[in-house]
Amino acid sequence: MTIDHAFRTATLADAPAIAALVESAYRGDASRTGWTTEADFLHGRRTDVAEIEELLSGENGRFVLFERGGDVAASCYIERQGTVCYFGMFSVHPPLQGAGIGRRVIEEVERIARDEWGCERVEMTVIDIRAELIAWYERRGYVRTGRTKPFPYGDERFGLPQRDDLRFEYLVKEWRA
Template sequence: MITAIAPVFRAAGQADIDAVVALVESAYRGDSGRRGWTTESDLLDGRRTDAELVAPLLESPEHGLILLAIVEGVLRACCHIERHDDSAYFGMFAVDPSLQGSGLGKHVLAEAERIARETWHCRAMHMTVIDLRSELIAWYERRGYRRTGEYKPFPYGDERVGIPRRDDLRFELLVKEFSGAAP
């Protein structure tokens, strides 16, 4: 049992792809995902991601990266952040289901925001969340994100990101403005 969460952060490299895919799958799909509160198992079957989708995210480190959170030498959380002009995109956020609720996710989100603000000089962070995930949206709202009412359709037919169990899935855009962001 890990009692104190003190993550070490680093950017993922090609050698980390399989571990990232395994972590994301464990957090969102199947029985392992049901151990945590971020599971999408009731909404989607199939895979959440794969190596073919993760590998290209590592190709342009000046514009994006997969941030790894290592706790006691083990990959326990990750996210993808990508710069888009003066804002950053946050996605592929996964925390080991056994550590969800421990505060590790807050550390990862804060580090991603710090990189976007201080390294890339972004003015905001944005993300998309399945709008039926009210508990997850509420978690982001407690961290300063606001719902925009802007929606994107779910990519029905693309089994690389899951097989929908419902026909009413869509993503909502959430945004957090950074106060005092560098110009």
């Protein structure tokens, strides 16, 4: 049996591929082939190579890549923040969304957080109008906290909002040590 997929930690050389994947999953017409698009309410960029390189250079974080057939099919950024594992910038190649890759990535992130880092929980922020995406996380054990933070209006690094009611909500998954 041949394995055509694998997880690995990204290197600086992966920054352009990660940036392209994130953009394709969230922005523009290409993102509309998947279900995680934000193109209807955010225009502009989601990230760039410089931001990915900066995150890759940090001490407490890493990008987890899921490769399928030698290509990066999914990526996410995780960062150890004490006993919390922050999870963000989660992207699956739009034509592959719905094939179970996202679930596998989440399971790998939780394994790293729990077994390698000794974290008590995984925490993320999701734009709170993303009901379908939040429901997907809830089916995987994540809980809405009701805790929110404002969307960074006026900071083009986060996109160009097409509506004025965007904010982030914290979701969390905890486990007992």
